[in-house]
Amino acid sequence: MVVGKIVKIAGPVVVADGMKGSQMYEVVRVGEEKLTGEIIQLRGDRAVIQVYEETTGIRPGEPVEGTGAPLSVELGPGLLKSIYDGIQRPLTAIETVTGSIFIPRGVSVPALPRDVKWDFVPTVKEGDYVEGGDVIGTVEETKSIVHKVLLPVGIKGKIKEIKSGKFTVEDTVAVVETEDGEEKEIKMMQKWPVRKPRPYREKLPPTIPLITGERIIDTFFSLAKGGTAAIPGPFGSGKTVTQQQLAKWSDADVVIYIGCGERGNEMTEVIEEFPHLEDRRTGNKLIDRTILIANTSNMPVAAREASIYTGVTIAEYFRDMGYGVLLTADSTSRWAEAMREIAGRLEEMPGEEGYPAYLASRLAQFYERAGRVKCVGSEEKEGFVCIVGAVSPPGGDFSEPVTSNTLRIVKVFWALDANLARRRHFPAINWLQSYSLYIDDVTPWWQENTGPDWRELRDEAMRLLQKEAELQEIVQLVGPDALPDRERVILEVARMLREDFLQQDAFDEVDTYCPPMKQYMMLKIIMTFYRKALEVVEKGVDPGKIAKVPVKRDIARMKFIPEDKFLKEVAPELLERIEKELEALVENP
Amino acid sequence: MEAVDKYVEYTSVSSIAGPLVIVEGVKGVAYGEIVEIITPSGEKRTGQVLEVREDIAVVQVFEGTTGLSTDRTRVRFTGETAKIGVSLEMLGRIFDGTGRPIDGGPEIIPEKKMDINGYPLNPVSRRTPDDFIQTGISAIDGPNTLVRGQKLPIFSGSGLPHNQLAVQIARQAKVRGEGERFAVVFAAMGITSEEANFFMEEFKKTGALEKAVVFINLADDPAIERILTPRIALTTAEYLAYEKDMHVLVILTDMTNYCEALREIAAARNEVPGRRGYPGYMYTDLATIYERAGRVKGKKGTITQIPILTMPHDDITHPIPDLTGYITEGQIVLSRELHRKGIYPPIDILPSLSRLASKGQGKGKTREDHPKVMSQIYAAYAEGRSLRDLVAVVGEEALTERDRAYLRFADEFERRFVSQGKDEDRSIEETLDLAWELLTILPREELKRIPEELIEKYLPKK
Ligand SMILES: Nc1ncnc2c1ncn2[C@@H]1O[C@H](COP(=O)(O)OP(=O)(O)OP(=O)(O)O)[C@@H](O)[C@H]1O
Numbered sequence A: 001m002v003v004g005k006i007v008k009i010a011g012p013v014v015v016a017d018g019m020k021g022s023q024m025y026e027v028v029r030v031g032e033e034k035l036t037g038e039i040i041q042l043r044g045d046r047a048v049i050q051v052y053e054e055t056t057g058i059r060p061g062e063p064v065e066g067t068g069a070p071l072s073v074e075l076g077p078g079l080l081k082s083i084y085d086g087i088q089r090p091l092t093a094i095e096t097v098t099g100s101i102f103i104p105r106g107v108s109v110p111a112l113p114r115d116v117k118w119d120f121v122p123t124v125k126e127g128d129y130v131e132g133g134d135v136i137g138t139v140e141e142t143k144s145i146v147h148k149v150l151l152p153v154g155i156k157g158k159i160k161e162i163k164s165g166k167f168t169v170e171d172t173v174a175v176v177e178t179e180d181g182e183e184k185e186i187k188m189m190q191k192w193p194v195r196k197p198r199p200y201r202e203k204l205p206p207t208i209p210l211i212t213g214e215r216i217i218d219t220f221f222s223l224a225k226g227g228t229a230a231i232p233g234p235f236g237s238g239k240t241v242t243q244q245q246l247a248k249w250s251d252a253d254v255v256i257y258i259g260c261g262e263r264g265n266e267m268t269e270v271i272e273e274f275p276h277l278e279d280r281r282t283g284n285k286l287i288d289r290t291i292l293i294a295n296t297s298n299m300p301v302a303a304r305e306a307s308i309y310t311g312v313t314i315a316e317y318f319r320d321m322g323y324g325v326l327l328t329a330d331s332t333s334r335w336a337e338a339m340r341e342i343a344g345r346l347e348e349m350p351g352e353e354g355y356p357a358y359l360a361s362r363l364a365q366f367y368e369r370a371g372r373v374k375c376v377g378s379e380e381k382e383g384f385v386c387i388v389g390a391v392s393p394p395g396g397d398f399s400e401p402v403t404s405n406t407l408r409i410v411k412v413f414w415a416l417d418a419n420l421a422r423r424r425h426f427p428a429i430n431w432l433q434s435y436s437l438y439i440d441d442v443t444p445w446w447q448e449n450t451g452p453d454w455r456e457l458r459d460e461a462m463r464l465l466q467k468e469a470e471l472q473e474i475v476q477l478v479g480p481d482a483l484p485d486r487e488r489v490i491l492e493v494a495r496m497l498r499e500d501f502l503q504q505d506a507f508d509e510v511d512t513y514c515p516p517m518k519q520y521m522m523l524k525i526i527m528t529f530y531r532k533a534l535e536v537v538e539k540g541v542d543p544g545k546i547a548k549v550p551v552k553r554d555i556a557r558m559k560f561i562p563e564d565k566f567l568k569e570v571a572p573e574l575l576e577r578i579e580k581e582l583e584a585l586v587e588n589p
Numbered sequence B: 001m002e003a004v005d006k007y008v009e010y011t012s013v014s015s016i017a018g019p020l021v022i023v024e025g026v027k028g029v030a031y032g033e034i035v036e037i038i039t040p041s042g043e044k045r046t047g048q049v050l051e052v053r054e055d056i057a058v059v060q061v062f063e064g065t066t067g068l069s070t071d072r073t074r075v076r077f078t079g080e081t082a083k084i085g086v087s088l089e090m091l092g093r094i095f096d097g098t099g100r101p102i103d104g105g106p107e108i109i110p111e112k113k114m115d116i117n118g119y120p121l122n123p124v125s126r127r128t129p130d131d132f133i134q135t136g137i138s139a140i141d142g143p144n145t146l147v148r149g150q151k152l153p154i155f156s157g158s159g160l161p162h163n164q165l166a167v168q169i170a171r172q173a174k175v176r177g178e179g180e181r182f183a184v185v186f187a188a189m190g191i192t193s194e195e196a197n198f199f200m201e202e203f204k205k206t207g208a209l210e211k212a213v214v215f216i217n218l219a220d221d222p223a224i225e226r227i228l229t230p231r232i233a234l235t236t237a238e239y240l241a242y243e244k245d246m247h248v249l250v251i252l253t254d255m256t257n258y259c260e261a262l263r264e265i266a267a268a269r270n271e272v273p274g275r276r277g278y279p280g281y282m283y284t285d286l287a288t289i290y291e292r293a294g295r296v297k298g299k300k301g302t303i304t305q306i307p308i309l310t311m312p313h314d315d316i317t318h319p320i321p322d323l324t325g326y327i328t329e330g331q332i333v334l335s336r337e338l339h340r341k342g343i344y345p346p347i348d349i350l351p352s353l354s355r356l357a358s359k360g361q362g363k364g365k366t367r368e369d370h371p372k373v374m375s376q377i378y379a380a381y382a383e384g385r386s387l388r389d390l391v392a393v394v395g396e397e398a399l400t401e402r403d404r405a406y407l408r409f410a411d412e413f414e415r416r417f418v419s420q421g422k423d424e425d426r427s428i429e430e431t432l433d434l435a436w437e438l439l440t441i442l443p444r445e446e447l448k449r450i451p452e453e454l455i456e457k458y459l460p461k462k
């Protein structure tokens, strides 16, 4: 192994000489305390290293040892329910080992527990031909997820021996005889370098919406399974709450939640809540399908840079088992800033706003790891990774480099708006600025699963909201009374759309999750009101009166009614009352 | 780890730039270690290693470099990282920005020495803050509820009464029904001696000083010292909270001055600047301060932070409030417009936010109606405020009856709910009742955000 000598220390960046023979991105042990670092630049025998721990106290002259391996994650049973830092150190185990509320330096605890014995059930038998990516057995890792033990990519051959029973992740569970006669011992744990995407056979077009239960997302700006979305917004506009909502209610099998340079308390909230919250889909607890990566803002900045890769590699691993994975990253801006900070210490030529010139390509490479795919292996398996990245633009200005480069890549844009947040219109997603490029792809699904008129309703509602914005400009000049009756109806209904449909309180027991059919019916009711209102206004009814019909008050309360009751009892009644109460206005104008 | 060359002294200063000294020919210097600098006139100063190469160390001098020369300055490397001696005797005492007593009292005999940079709290060891702190100020307790372990800054502007507000919070803050051990750690950075006196007088008058530890770096003290002050204060707070079971309220003022000091060092090092000349790592740096608030497993004490900052040109998008807002759990925003109207405290609730409010509100914490009534208040005030703009253009006659009600609501809300006396300590019940009373101004069908049962129970009958 290469052993070099430190010649310079500046914050998280250390320079060492005598490193000839090392590789780019190789993990090294820095100094007497053997802090973990990664080589990020090689020039002659001089290596520049980013160190994943605080470097205070390190001196020039101390050794740097190579490990020969790139930064990798451990993959196998024991991942779910874990909370890791940016380089996959298990934070719960660290708390136990150190007995401290703080994270000291130089602690080393393996990512997957070595003492747990998992019940391995083989799914192949001796003599079977297998190749990388094939499932050779299963472990019931949590109540929600059966962990499929995959043959590591690159191995191909005949099962020579296969075991069954309780094993640790380091025990051999199978022996494979490769084509050139070599015998490979297969364990439940494998490793994968984080900066290298895991392979797949083929990318498939995204056509199924990821159902999130957020009306503005599902109905208006849908995310497809395997798709990418960005959620930029100034501080306090709702990035974290939205991502937590997605993590709770989306119909993905596995959720990877990356807290990248954000608050400690937000991670704690997830740790405390998820073990108690019920997973709608399985009836088990949400934590059973969740993995947390927590590299909070006060934790070392180089590990923050790595956290994104750690998370996405684990996501791909579950995808390769044929699962659907949602990865949320809060916030990709902090990740970009970590890159900027490291680049700054390297005295690299800065690009826009001090970010390194490779910012755009790193962002693109990250989002490119999303997708719905045919998995590797000889069996037919399909899985997906969805990526939702929060962006925190300085001053809320979307023209800055991280936001603008992200928007060039992702297909869905949920634009958070400080003005809406100030008015406590939540989710504060601006309906005029946001978009989804998946709408056409997912329309058939909605038509099949809700109603054939889903798309018309959605588009018409969107047009109303756009029209409202135009009309409001006029109102600002001349007051509302000057508008023709038809347009006053539009203003009234647009307000209903905003308040009774788009607004959705994440903290309301019922409304926190709105199922697709309920979304459709709610929209249908409001749009029915609209059409009927137009009709009676044509007959001379004063729009002021329309605003006061009693059914409007009950339309406003739809969101608080559980789906079953709503669909069976409330919705039909509301549709009837809209007809009756508005018609009555014609008779006694 | 033992220092290799403990207290080796060098006279090889090769250059001095701003707050930085470059020392050449050094050996075995550790990154981040503390340095003693002896000036040509024999005065002792403290510094810290910012960067080290095989034989060169870059040192920042906390008391500034005035009076230093390249040929007659002596530099000693101590082999230690920055530490402060802490003890319970610190309560009731006043220190300078580096932790030296300035109240004429004796030196502190430390119970132990603690690293002022601390270590990051393990997120697993935290517990979500959820104990309601009653500040007695309606505009905070009602819509922007503060909880124990939260970090909630005051975003102010020059000339606004943020100091009064901070003092009033420090005086009135309590967790109801508990007589627990409470302390205030007060860290001033770059404030004027007039402001410092105001705080001292207030603390003395109310007897709060006995339970306070005060660190003061004045406007004419060295700017670089400000880098240390909040860290020393928070280390003291961690000692009091996690080792002495106290609930500590930390007031840091003015964070704007802290950030200026950070910028000064970055400029002296010729670093690539981020937005408006502030260093690119300012977010991370501020996080290492603000994230030291919290409530943790297995410890009785907590740390609640109220940092104060003045927004340059009242601009909330300026990097200092911007980066702060991205880290803290909300913000209390003071408004010049309300101040001009004579409203104290001039808290504008619309841009203000307490992200942990929902943890401290409701049944068992305050009162069952709290979250819903506040949600309605927000919506109503926002509506009233936007109608004000419209009125300015089209006149009040053009408005509907409903709109006029909202306008009146906004005015009354500011006059009766937001505005209160500098010594007025309102209970949460008084605050909530006042909110309901104001809602009677609106037509009842407008109260869409409150469930019928609560309206029945709490809305005063006209
Ligand atoms: N969907 C929602 N329903 C109810 N309240 C919400 C919703 N979204 C946001 N909020 C409110 O807004 C506050 C701020 O939201 P959040 O913490 O998600 O902001 P953020 O964009 O992540 O900010 P930062 O960039 O500072 O992390 C929340 O504490 C909550 O009070």
Ligand SMILES: [Mg+2]
Binding pocket: A239, A240, A241, A262, A330
């Ligand atoms: Mg957030």
